[in-house]
Amino acid sequence: MNQIEEIVEQSLLYDFYGDLLTENRRRIYEAVVFSDLSLSEVAEQEGITRQGVFDMLKRTHKALAQYEEKLGLVQKFSKTKNALAQIRRCLDDAEAGGDTAEDLKKIRELTDGIEAIL
DSSP: OOHHHHHHHHHHHHHHHGGGSOHHHHHHHHHHHTSOOOHHHHHHHHTSOHHHHHHHHHHHHHHHHHHHHHHOHHHHHHHHHHHHHHHHHHHHHHHTTOOHHHHHHHHHHHHHHHHHHO
């Protein structure tokens, strides 16, 4: 996984599970990840060591990953989003004069898949 994919994944994890973190963890995570402050800047701001900030980030990443492992909300979201994109392509194809019966069959399969996810 490249750095951009990691950032997107961490952002999604935080979007889904950030409210489950303590206020302290959220504040430090947001300062480093979203405000792009250095570990030293956050350490000074929080009155802790740079190592303390690093350890907090590491524990926060682990906690977010564990929430996803147990709940799987990001995975369900991604699967649903992909299925919806495929449905849109089928609709576009049907509107363009494609095989409407085949497109409708595919849409039915995709909506059944979404229903199973939820």
